[in-house]
Amino acid sequence: MxxxxxxxxxxxxxxxxxxxxxxxxxxxxxxxxxxxxxxxxxxxxxxxxxxxxxxxxxxxxxxxxxxxxxxxxxxxxxxxxxxxxxxxxxxxxxxxxxxxxxxxLYQLFGGASRDKLLCYVHAQGSEISEAVEAVGKRMDEGYKAIRAQVGIPGLPAVYGTDKSSTNTAALNALPNEEVWSTSKYLRHVPNLFSALRETHGWDVELLHDTHHRLTPIEAARLGKDLEPYRLFWLEDTVAAEHQEGFRLIRKHTVTPLAVGEVFNTVWDARLLIEEQLIDYIRMTTVHAGGVTSLRRIMDLAGIYNVRTGCHGAMDMSPACFATNMQLGLWAPNFGIQEYTEYTPETLEVFSHNWSISDGYLHPGEAIGHGVDIDEELAKKYPYEPAYLPVNRLEDGTLWHW
CATH class of the missing domain: 3.30.390.10 (Enolase-like, N-terminal domain)
Incomplete structure (x- = not known):
């Protein structure tokens, strides 16, 4: 051939x-x-x-x-x-x-290690009551794990809470600028999880994304403050380049840590994995160099009791998402799969075979990874110039988005 x-x-x-x-x-x-x-x-x-x-x-x-x-x-x-x-x-x-x-595809790796894949979805609100209600709706839909985000008093809508940023703001011709305050965030977020546990109890797994915005000591403080609410994980606490910073975080909190969605090779995660400074590696097929590379990373992580949690945002195509699931069905150290859903237009262009039921995914039994593209239909949706947002502190300093 x-x-x-x-x-x-x-x-x-x-x-x-x-x-x-x-x-x-x-x-x-x-x-x-x-x-x-x-x-x-x-x-x-x-x-x-x-x-x-x-x-x-x-x-x-x-x-x-x-x-x-x-x-x-x-x-x-x-x-x-x-x-x-x-x-x-x-x-x-x-x-x-x-x-x-x-x-x-999963059969080529050695077959399935499980029958289905636990996934998590997103729920957010501009204020705590709205976020609590959103989590409840997701629970009613059958999801067992939910990432919760909330707006911060005194700030405009921030990452994870602005409904427009989920679908359209990232498609602006120029970057949208958001405003951030770490001190206001650190004071407010524990209140969200206190309300979530009080309202929804302990049978739902709760996750939270900081999106690389904290210093190591700030991340340690947040992890410690969130310990009473037993999070499934705290995600992307510090800038991804600073692997050594996780040593300080780990010294001060037992809240599980997840990172890796912007990592590209095993070298970006080696220290974190080998020193067991994280609990979940969030690298994804498209950004990690494909199946060949990500399988090696998953195997290395498994040696050190680090589980997988592949990034699954809607800005990666269904071909990536399906491949992540094929790897997840095989990986002995699978942890969870992010599921952000796609627009109807996306699912028309990309045929797929995966299924979701009661908070669990399965990639299906189609040969290959199970996704194909309708080239003629794709032509109806030409490229649109787009940027992700950027972030500034209240004094105007450019910060991590």
Whole structure:
């Protein structure tokens, strides 16, 4: 079997997505997600100008060799653009290999380690009463784990609470600027979880995302303040570059910690995993260099009792989400899968086979990873210039969003 063509498909059925589609001389095709939210065209150029010409004529079954060739052969390694581009190719190759074997992707890894995948969804409110009500609605829908976010008194709508930012603000032609105050946030957030436990009890798993906005000592303080409410995890407490900062956090709190959605290689997570400074690694297929790379990271994490919690935001395509689930069904150290749902337009463009029931996901039994793209329908949703928001402190200092 040989690779005969590679298409890079860019569409925006609710969000911008970059899809790699690989064709072979035996008629098998595979797709992979190469989306880098807010920098999509940088990945497109890297693929079209630098990687696609290297693939024509290669044997698609030699996935490991192709991955090494694209990673080591560039000399300039790592980084979000490079790894998203490699991920799109790698995922498409695994899709082809599973189709050639006539089995779901998870079977190629060694089969399922579980029957279903626990997932968590989001609930938020501009104030505590609204967030408490939103969590209750999610519980009524059958979800067992819920990420709760709340607005901060004295601030405009912030990450995780502005309903417009979930769907449309990230699609503005220029970045939306948000305002942040760490002191106001630290004073207020424990009140949310106190109200949630008082109202909804202890049978629901609660999660919370800080989105990299704290210093290590601030994160330690928050983790300690939240200990009475037994969170499933506290996510992205400090800037992801500062791995050593987790040592300080770990000394002061037993609240479980999760991080990794912006990590691109095992080197971004090695210290955190080997020193057991985190409990969940949130790396995702598209940003971690594909299936080949993420499987290694999952195996390393398992040695140190770190479980998986793949990032599952709607700015990664259904091809990534389905692949995450295929890996999750296999991974012995699976923890939980984020589930943010997609727009109807997205699910029309990307056919899928996964199912959700009573707070659990399953990727389905279709061969490959179970997702395909309708190229003609995708043409109806052209790329839209887009940025993620940026964040400033109340005095105007640019801060972590």
């Amino acid at each position: 040989k690779i005969t063509d590679v298409k890079i498909i860019v569409c925006s059925p609710g969000r911008n997505f970059v899809t790699v589609k690989i064709f072979t001389d035996e008629g098998l095709t595979g797709i992979g997600d190469a989306t880098l939210n807010g920098r999509e065209k940088a990945v497109v150029a890297y693929l079209e100008d630098h990687l696609v010409p290297l693939l024509i004529g290669k044997d698609p079954s030699r996935i490991e060799d192709i991955w090494q060739y694209l990673y080591k052969g560039a000399y300039w390694r790592r980084g979000p653009v490079t790894m998203a581009a490699i991920a799109g190719i790698d995922t498409a190759l695994w899709d082809i290999k599973a189709k050639a074997a006539n089995m779901p």
